[in-house]
Structure formats: structure tokens, C-alpha cells
Amino acid sequence: MYDQYQPPTDPNGGAIALTAKYHGMTFILGLFRPLMLINGHKVPVSWGRTVIPMPAGQYHVHVHVPYLIPPRIGSADSVVPVYPGQVVEVEYRAPIIGWLDGTMGPPPQRHRGMGAGIALMIVPLVALLCVFGLLGSAAVFRTSSQPVAVPTFNPVPIPSADPWSPAPSTSEPAGTGPSSGGATPSASASLPWPDVRPTLKSVPARTLAGPSWAAGDQTYTMDIKGVPFAFRTPPTWGCIPGKIEIKNAKAWVCIDEGKPFEANAPEPDRTKRLQFMLRPCPNSCSNADVVAVARDWFDDGAKVDFVDERTSYVEVARNADGRYILDMSHIITAPDGTKWQLAVGVYSRPETKSPVQKIVNDMLTQAG
Structure with missing residues (x-):
């Protein structure tokens, strides 16, 4: 489906160094290799750091993890400029939850869905403890002809903070197009227009060079x-x-x-x-x-x-x-x-x- 990437031999080129990571809670992802596309060309990479020689220029980089259900998870896109003699460090992190996008950009990045992933681990554990608690209570209070000795316990301190408390997660919008949602650029300057989706205007067409869209064109x-x-x-x-x-x-x-x-x-x-x-x-x-x-x-x-x-x-x-x-x-x-x-x-x-x-x-x- 994809063209295989061929490493360039340009001596004045640079490189993209992709570091791909997954969280310990999603260790199952270690059985799968991430898929990287540079301008639509498939590039062989693996978990960890991979250096890809590139000519100087600006590249559209896409990474996701081929999976079972869903067939791909953690999609992330970025535009990476490469300058002569420069190795551009790019970090990709797979999400904790399969239906979320991954994160990619200059290191360090964060795993999306950390809070939800911890909650999904804690809720079954709490439910399991409740089940064992109910079974234990039934055993203690069941009818018996002999008195039941109730042991005494010395109280122990309970930690006041959750050692698994996650850092606040961030959400970066992906692109915009037929296969993605709206885009918000990553530059620091703010635009003076409302942060809403614009609509097409019914105005006379202007022509700079060549043809304009016609009524029958698919757009x-x-x-x-x-x-x-x-x-x-x-x-x-x-x-x-x-x-x-x-x-x-x-x-x-x-x-x-x-x-x-x-x-x-x-x-x-x-x-x-x-x-x-x-x-x-x-x-x-x-x-x-x-x-x-x-x-x-x-x-x-x-x-x-x-x-x-x-x-x-x-x-x-x-x-x-x-x-x-x-x-x-x-x-x-x-x-x-x-x-x-x-x-x-x-x-x-x-x-x-x-x-x-x-x-x-x-x-x-x-x-x-």
C-alpha cells in the first residue's frame, strides 16, 4: 500500500531521529511495531530511537501503531523541518487509551489518556476488593453454634496522596481534512479572528492564474x-x-x-x-x-x-x-x-x- 522509503545519499542533508515510546500500562504494544510515514512513504522504525537520513527540507511525518481492534491506534502527525547537518529529535508517544491520538513533536511528549487509564485500572481493583469484602463478611456473620473470635488490628497510616497521581494531560488537535478534525496551528502568536470554523462566502470569483473551481468539481x-x-x-x-x-x-x-x-x-x-x-x-x-x-x-x-x-x-x-x-x-x-x-x-x-x-x-x- 505504501512506497518504501529509500535513505538519501545527500552529503548536505540532515536527519530525523524518531524516538517511539509506549507506557508500561500498555506493555502489549511492545508486540507491535509502530508505522512511520514521511510524505506518505513508509519508513521502517521500531520502539526506541531510529535515525532516518533526510535531505534538507520540510516533511509531513505520520506515526501510528498497527493493532488488532481497532486496526490502528495512536495516530499523530507533525511537520518537521530538516536543515543541512542537523539531526531533528522527534518523540512519539502512544496513548494509554486505544481510541485516542498519540502525541508527537519535540521531546518530551506525554502519553494521552493517563488519567483515564489509571481509572480503568483502579475501578476493577476496587470492585474486586468489594467482592472479597462481601464474601468475608458473609463468612464472619454466618450462623454458627460456636462463638466467633474477632481479632484486633493495629491501625497503620494511610498515605494522604496518591503515588500514581498523573501529571495534567494536554490535548493537541490533529489536522483538518477528510480523515481528521479541525486544526489549530502550533505557533505562539494569536490571530485576531474568532476561533471558530469559517464558512464559504458567496462572492465573485477572482483568478490569479489558471482555472477556478467549477460547479461540477468534487471538492x-x-x-x-x-x-x-x-x-x-x-x-x-x-x-x-x-x-x-x-x-x-x-x-x-x-x-x-x-x-x-x-x-x-x-x-x-x-x-x-x-x-x-x-x-x-x-x-x-x-x-x-x-x-x-x-x-x-x-x-x-x-x-x-x-x-x-x-x-x-x-x-x-x-x-x-x-x-x-x-x-x-x-x-x-x-x-x-x-x-x-x-x-x-x-x-x-x-x-x-x-x-x-x-x-x-x-x-x-x-x-x-
């Missing part, structure tokens, strides 16, 4: 909490929070998931990718500021076309890697009056660029 609506607009992608796509080295920016990455865990589902198209970010426009967001933030997003030396005073883009028919590129910088206004840059970048094979063009055109239309 999936990305309605990410905190993002001020919804937009449409092909139906097998999904988006997850990303990280970007730009101050006060929040970023997302969207790829074709291909629904790989569903029967007779299409394989993901790994030749297409979307990434976008939101960040405040500096100062008064003058024309010079608009140009400056656009230049930050576009590659050095790129030929920039301005549609209007708020919107610019770069389109490359075929780059050195044989990819079609479409990048956009667009300024939008928040409810509090501040100006924000919406920066979008997509790539695909030149002969299959139509879907990514439609996504960018839809984002421009819906962003306003």
Missing part, C-alpha cells in the same frame, strides 16, 4: 479554526499546522492524503503540496511594507507580478526540479483594523497544475 472545504476564510481543495486533501521561522507567523501545510487507510482508496498524489501562513503586516502596512513582506515570501530573484496594491504573485512554469510553482502574497484586514499578510505557495507537476491553481484562486477569492 472538500477546509474550515480551519482561527483562519478568517474557508477554501476548497480536492476531496482527498488534508491540512495540518506547520512551523515557520518568521516572527508572529502561523503556518499550515496541506497535502493529498489519498485516504490510504480506506479500502479501495486512491493513493496520495505526492507531487502536489500547499503551504500558507498568516502574519501581521508591519508598521502602517504602507506600499513599501506590502512589497517588503512579499519579498520575504518569494524566492530571491523571482519575477514578481502585482495584481493590485494588495496582491502579488510569482508563477514558474517549470523550475530546476521540474515543478510548477505558484506563490501568492495578499494583504487582508482583521476585525480590529490591523493588516495581515496571507502568503500561499503551491507546487505540482506542470501537466497536473490545474488543481493547485484552483486552490490558490479560491483562497484569493474567499480571503477578500
Whole structure:
């Protein structure tokens, strides 16, 4: 079902070091090996630390544990940037409860469901003690012709605190898409839009390059909490929070998931990718500021076309890697009056660029 990952030989590359852990309460997971996917490619890993050489770049990493019922547990996704000569430490922890997601990111992580797992262990134990207590009471108070000697016991101190008291658990939302829930980006800056799911607006379509979505196209609506607009992608796509080295920016990455865990589902198209970010426009967001933030997003030396005073883009028919590129910088206004840059970048094979063009055109239309 998955393409097997082949370790690269790039001397200027880096590596992802995945440390996979399960809790002692779920020791049965030791009988199963975790499954890791990097950009949809299966990577052989095991419990403990595994180092995977990677070329420099940004990667979508997915980990879960193949199981019996359910067939997979502890799904977790993350976007991992790899820089030349760097080994990026990533920790994955399987959950205590099978139907919960796992956690993955920079170490240390926590096992989800710790409190519920302890409760599930304690409740049967308490019930068992109650049963034995009732049986003991019946034995003591049963009718007998001989007097029953009642022993005396010296009291012992009872601990005032539960030594198994768990640390507070955290919950990180996964991605958004046909196979997952809503996404909240992991960056520290807060967005000025309400943390609710946006809806598609009935507005005239705007076109940056190529076609837009037509009435008969099959699409999936990305309605990410905190993002001020919804937009449409092909139906097998999904988006997850990303990280970007730009101050006060929040970023997302969207790829074709291909629904790989569903029967007779299409394989993901790994030749297409979307990434976008939101960040405040500096100062008064003058024309010079608009140009400056656009230049930050576009590659050095790129030929920039301005549609209007708020919107610019770069389109490359075929780059050195044989990819079609479409990048956009667009300024939008928040409810509090501040100006924000919406920066979008997509790539695909030149002969299959139509879907990514439609996504960018839809984002421009819906962003306003």
C-alpha cells in the first residue's frame, strides 16, 4: 500500500531521529511495531530511537501503531523541518487509551489518556476488593453454634496522596481534512479572528492564474479554526499546522492524503503540496511594507507580478526540479483594523497544475 522509503545519499542533508515510546500500562504494544510515514512513504522504525537520513527540507511525518481492534491506534502527525547537518529529535508517544491520538513533536511528549487509564485500572481493583469484602463478611456473620473470635488490628497510616497521581494531560488537535478534525496551528502568536470554523462566502470569483473551481468539481472545504476564510481543495486533501521561522507567523501545510487507510482508496498524489501562513503586516502596512513582506515570501530573484496594491504573485512554469510553482502574497484586514499578510505557495507537476491553481484562486477569492 505504501512506497518504501529509500535513505538519501545527500552529503548536505540532515536527519530525523524518531524516538517511539509506549507506557508500561500498555506493555502489549511492545508486540507491535509502530508505522512511520514521511510524505506518505513508509519508513521502517521500531520502539526506541531510529535515525532516518533526510535531505534538507520540510516533511509531513505520520506515526501510528498497527493493532488488532481497532486496526490502528495512536495516530499523530507533525511537520518537521530538516536543515543541512542537523539531526531533528522527534518523540512519539502512544496513548494509554486505544481510541485516542498519540502525541508527537519535540521531546518530551506525554502519553494521552493517563488519567483515564489509571481509572480503568483502579475501578476493577476496587470492585474486586468489594467482592472479597462481601464474601468475608458473609463468612464472619454466618450462623454458627460456636462463638466467633474477632481479632484486633493495629491501625497503620494511610498515605494522604496518591503515588500514581498523573501529571495534567494536554490535548493537541490533529489536522483538518477528510480523515481528521479541525486544526489549530502550533505557533505562539494569536490571530485576531474568532476561533471558530469559517464558512464559504458567496462572492465573485477572482483568478490569479489558471482555472477556478467549477460547479461540477468534487471538492472538500477546509474550515480551519482561527483562519478568517474557508477554501476548497480536492476531496482527498488534508491540512495540518506547520512551523515557520518568521516572527508572529502561523503556518499550515496541506497535502493529498489519498485516504490510504480506506479500502479501495486512491493513493496520495505526492507531487502536489500547499503551504500558507498568516502574519501581521508591519508598521502602517504602507506600499513599501506590502512589497517588503512579499519579498520575504518569494524566492530571491523571482519575477514578481502585482495584481493590485494588495496582491502579488510569482508563477514558474517549470523550475530546476521540474515543478510548477505558484506563490501568492495578499494583504487582508482583521476585525480590529490591523493588516495581515496571507502568503500561499503551491507546487505540482506542470501537466497536473490545474488543481493547485484552483486552490490558490479560491483562497484569493474567499480571503477578500
